[in-house]
Amino acid sequence: MAFTAAGKSGPLAEINVTPLVDVMLVLLIIFIVTAPMVSMPIPVNLPQPTTIVPPVAPPPPIELRVDASNQVSWNGQVVAVSSLQQRMQDAAQATTGNLPELRIATDPNAEYDVMAKVLAAANNAHMEKIAFVRP
Template structure:
């Protein structure tokens, strides 16, 4: 048995050559750069062609006014200030006028939404009374409008 250099043969990828002390081992890492290049090219191709595929069929559709979608949902703005004064669409109203105008809005569309804005100092009973007037008028969709809290200020350094 001889000590020193050994021949690794083809089992380790040496191809039958003897690997010397300074020989480098073959790299087994995968180079992903070409893969990334191909994927980016395919991505650009799909981004460009996707909108063209959506409108590939040209049709001359018939026109009708029967099924026109509503452009914007209908709503009325109901506000109560700190003194308890009621405003409908930014106009001051009494409770009787409010009931009449809300009934008129309900007659136009049952899907009309009431956007209720109330000052935080207004008693809860007043807000509930206004909700009752809107409900009696036939408007059951009521949304409460609030403001987002301001982010806490950081002290200057």
């Protein structure tokens, strides 16, 4: 609020320094409180570097195809549906670390029963990566 002196007209042009002093006192208190914390080290358990293991190349994918005559082919070779689970387990045990990806392509005219047996064999063999691809 600006007051005028007796006989003078117009606003009084003085800066109000009270808020500035308040802010400076608050900053001074903050610096006084935090200064001892900065000078004292805080122990932190950091992770230690380890030897880097090169990534293992993923195994080649297994390509299964169910054709219109309900024959199942494993990477181009015709196999019996009953032997799929054992072949999948053997392929999973042959790789270390990464399981192979199972890519299944079916003909639109194939029976669902054959596809259900293929998926059951994959589930029983604990195949984790299953992809359905177009023939």
